[in-house]
Amino acid sequence: MQEKTQRLLPLLVPVAVLAVFLPAVFNGFVNWDDDYYIFANPLIQNWSWTSLKNIFLGFHAHYYAPLTFLSFGVEHLLAGTAPWLYHLDNVLLHALNGYLSYRFCLLLSGHRGTALLSALLFALHPLRVESVAWVTERKDLLYASFYLLALNAYLNYLDRELKPRFLIASSGWLLCSLLSKPMAVTLPLALLAIDFYRRRTLTLRMIAEKLPHALLAAVFVKITWAS
Numbered sequence: 001m002q003e004k005t006q007r008l009l010p011l012l013v014p015v016a017v018l019a020v021f022l023p024a025v026f027n028g029f030v031n032w033d034d035d036y037y038i039f040a041n042p043l044i045q046n047w048s049w050t051s052l053k054n055i056f057l058g059f060h061a062h063y064y065a066p067l068t069f070l071s072f073g074v075e076h077l078l079a080g081t082a083p084w085l086y087h088l089d090n091v092l093l094h095a096l097n098g099y100l101s102y103r104f105c106l107l108l109s110g111h112r113g114t115a116l117l118s119a120l121l122f123a124l125h126p127l128r129v130e131s132v133a134w135v136t137e138r139k140d141l142l143y144a145s146f147y148l149l150a151l152n153a154y155l156n157y158l159d160r161e162l163k164p165r166f167l168i169a170s171s172g173w174l175l176c177s178l179l180s181k182p183m184a185v186t187l188p189l190a191l192l193a194i195d196f197y198r199r200r201t202l203t204l205r206m207i208a209e210k211l212p213h214a215l216l217a218a219v220f221v222k223i224t225w226a227s
Helices: 002-026 034-039 049-057 066-079 083-109 112-124 126-133 135-159 164-178 182-197 204-209 211-226
Strands: none
Touching (some): 002 126, 034 135, 066 083, 083 126, 112 126, 126 135, 135 182, 164 211, 204 211
């Protein structure tokens, strides 16, 4: 019985998120960037191979976030400008982020109670309302999902005999995070903070581990600067 309870414990976080944030599905759009990112965004208006190419090769509002615009494009294809689907996806992404934050805190601390309280604080904090209830802030939720996946993959790398596949996965998730929001350039520093917390000895290998992450971050700093 106790083992079953422990398996169900992580589900408390996404369930709490749904209970608190699901009413946002009934919201509409606002005239603070929603109009510009949805109604006046040529990258998502017509679904074709050309528009898909433009999403990944073009900028909108001097911003490069192709996976975010791709998510808007899929929603526009399915629901047009009906706001419910955009809001529902935001809520579901935040529920996923709540679960991923629980996994991150559990891998980092090794304590289920600490992980649960930390994840609930992250998921239900009032500062998260803007990101969830405002359609334009999809980029915040999407980049956070991939960012947390990258952190979790790195912790699995440390905990599973430094197997390269986890480090490769972490770099891949970072790329997805960067394609959602340039803010993800901070991830290499976050990995170093984890090393410091784990009391790892500074070695050339430890530095080399971060090179793919650092190179990706540097590329997207340049892209963001150019935009």
